[in-house]
Amino acid sequence: MTEPPHGAGDTLSEILRLQTEFQGRMVDETLRYLRRVQGMFEPHSPGTVLRPDAPDALAVTVPVGGRTSVQLDVENRQRVHTALAAVLTPLVGDDGTTWFVDADARPAFRLLAPAEQARVTVRLRVPADVPPGLYRGLVTLRGLHPAGVPLEVTVTEVVA
Incomplete structure (x- = not known):
């Protein structure tokens, strides 16, 4: 078995650290986006009234x-x-x-x-x-x- 070249382990750990950091940010941004979308679909504020000046239909x-x-x-x-x-x-x-x-x-x-x-x-x-x-x-x-x-x-x- 051969030893990895000097510094290869450091490079691999740096790639793993960066990938983990990226995945964490991706989860945060995805959840932030989903909260915005959810607010767009059912944001009913209490006491909201609609009285259209239109016939029944x-x-x-x-x-x-x-x-x-x-x-x-x-x-x-x-x-x-x-x-x-x-x-x-x-x-x-x-x-x-x-x-x-x-x-x-x-x-x-x-x-x-x-x-x-x-x-x-x-x-x-x-x-x-x-x-x-x-x-x-x-x-x-x-x-x-x-x-x-x-x-x-x-x-x-x-x-x-």
Whole structure:
């Protein structure tokens, strides 16, 4: 058996030390990131109230293959900041057809100060293969209103 060259053991221990330090930092940063993400998905502040100046349900009509948007004005009526993140649930038709909507909300995420108002716009696209009909779902406002605001989308035939 031969002895490792002089200093090889020191190099190996240094590599092991650096790798251990890197792994420790990686765990800390990962946990910090996950805490931020968790706060974005369910940050319900106590006493948060949402009173939209809208009818019982937001309603839009759009042709197959078309695009549309809905807007909702919200206000943070509490004494603390709260996060706002709008998400659209899958829409379900009267015949049971479930449509996982290609939608995006603007702003995707926002921190609202006390008494601050914001307008949320949810844009959605109707694929060409969605059957015409009435679809119902919710615009959930994570951070403000966990129950969501009802949304009704009437998909019509394309008029030539």
